[in-house]
Amino acid sequence: MDKPLNQKAWLFVLPVLLIVAFSALIPLMTVVNYSVQDTFGNNQFFWNGIGWYIDLLDPTTDLGGRFLDALWRNLLFSAIILAIEVPLGIAVALSMPRDGWRVAATLVVLALPMLIPWNVVGTIWQIFAREDIGLLGYVVNRLGIPYNYTADTLSAWITIVVMDVWHWTSLVALLCYAGLRSIPDAFYQAARIDGASRWAVFMNIQLPKMNRVLLIAVLLRFMDSFMIYTEPFVVTGGGPGNSTTFVSIDLVKLALGQFDLGKAAAMSIVYNLIILAICWVFYTVMTRLDARRG
Amino acid sequence: MARIELADLAHHYRPNPATDADYALKPMHHVWDQGGAYALLGPSGCGKTTLLNIISGLLIPSRGRVLFDGKDVTHLPTESRNIAQVFQFPVVYDTMTVYDNLAFPLRNRGLRGPAVDARVREIAALLDLTPDLTRRGGGLTADAKQKISLGRGLVRPDVAAILFDEPLTVIDPHLKWELRSKLKALHRALDLTMIYVTHDQTEALTFADTVVVMHDGRVVQMGRPDELFEKPAHTFVGHFIGSPGMNVLPAEIDGATARVGGVGIPLARGYTAPAAGIRTEIGVRPEFARLAPAGTGVPVRVRRIEDLGRRRIARVELAGHPMAVTVPDGLSVSGEASVLMEPAMVHVYADGRLVEAA
Missing domain, CATH: 3.40.50.300 (P-loop containing nucleotide triphosphate hydrolases)
Incomplete structure (x- = not known):
């Protein structure tokens, strides 16, 4: 195969390469650079090799311990919100109207939480859930249930989980609704003639048709919740204690609070790799499922 | 069952x-x-x-x-x-x-x-x-x-x-x-x-x-x-139903004759004159109307002949009304010609509905 060599093509790629270099590669390399050094301020850096990485992956060290703790908290949080938002989103999508003006009204109402900036969502819930002046916190306490997210771990967790469910269930619902809308009426009519129960219709018609959007929804919600920062930071600031300190919050504490640039850089690289790995697993599962169906 | x-x-x-x-x-x-x-x-x-x-x-x-x-x-x-x-x-x-x-x-x-x-x-x-x-x-x-x-x-x-x-x-x-x-x-x-x-x-x-x-x-x-x-x-x-469909021509019914723009077409039986205000038409399928040389039947003008493969159809004008008729094998005419219709297959319609025998 003789292909004519045309070096001019590089000229067309060059702008993209430059943009990618400045937006991604160079910042990333800076982080890599920090992660192998230590600093005591004064802009003096010392070579540390893979020392931070060894610490980070060893749970017996101070750094490794707090990283693992934050990671577990993060995974637990993602698992809880997926377990709530996915079934709830499906249920909402199933009960949404199929036609008429109600469709538009429902869509607007559902989209509202997603349109609010994240730190505003945090602020809303921070105030809403306060036990002294917040409507929710005050009412719950008056009902005799002790609830204080600044002092009690369980309260703090419930607050951020409910907040995330409030903020993001709509996304799952809207994606599922799109999947449901693609089912022709004939399927429902045929199912009625076949005598299928409501459950059989769900299992054999609706769920298979929602499968793909559901995988996308799970992927999006997992990634988002795994990288969550703003809302819990605004509400609890990672507390009480470290009980709601997720990896990203810990990262900021490390980098900007303690100014441990080396440790923070190593942590962000590992954090990033974990996210990439999970993405890869999701992607593989999705494409496998697709191929099996084709 | x-x-x-x-x-x-x-x-x-x-x-x-x-x-x-x-x-x-x-x-x-x-x-x-x-x-x-x-x-x-x-x-x-x-x-x-x-x-x-x-x-x-x-x-x-x-x-x-x-x-x-x-x-x-x-x-x-x-x-x-x-x-x-x-x-x-x-x-x-x-x-x-x-x-x-x-x-x-x-x-x-x-x-x-x-x-x-x-x-x-x-x-x-x-x-x-x-x-x-x-x-x-x-x-x-x-x-x-x-x-x-x-x-x-x-x-x-x-x-x-x-x-x-x-x-x-x-x-x-x-x-x-x-x-x-x-x-x-x-x-x-x-x-x-x-x-x-x-x-x-x-x-x-x-x-x-x-x-x-x-x-x-x-x-x-x-x-x-x-x-x-x-x-x-x-x-x-x-x-x-049918391709081409039935020819429907506005007509006046006069006993056993239908008049389309003054041209008389024989019907199989006599019809009583319809009440005023009722639209009367005759319908005949192309299969039951054959093209013939001029002077042998109802006079028409041939517009064009279509070859449908198995049969030929002539697009003609009868007193200004378009019509499709069958062209018998071997016949070639153009311009002035005639159409022969089977009287039993020429139906009379009043306001679109078939007028049945009494």
């Missing part, structure tokens, strides 16, 4: 219909016999799918009753009627195997074990689906999927009628013929009433013993294919 009776049936989608035009289905009364093969034929929007959905119970009519063997089923849910329906787009449960698809209606009705197995295998054999039984429904071709939809209807032992809603729309042309033959064979083998909705006259005429032509929410004619062809009850039927 099932003799289907539509008693004084009508349907409208809008509330409080004021005029006839508000009805999707105008009041009708029909009886369809057990074991018949019926085709509902008509253009899009004529109400044929509405009628089908009323029979299957997906829709409850706003007026009148549906009776199966004299039993009122108007308000009976569709799953409790012994009917099956095959839709335009094949409905297959993608994630199930072909076997499970066929077993689905039986299992939903609480049947289990060998009874299900025997029935599924019997129907699969009937539809040539046996080799595909273990495959998943999602990956099959459109015609195989449509056979599965049909199979899910046939598998129920209690089914007395199968309704088809334009079932061959998404099937490849060369498979359409095959599938239609299969349907005919099934109809002969099983004692089932079949109702087949289509807008394709070839499909209707080859499938059905009785063709029900619908137009604008009304059944305009119900009859054997040859009746529709030879004696259309409405000018619409004349237009819609």
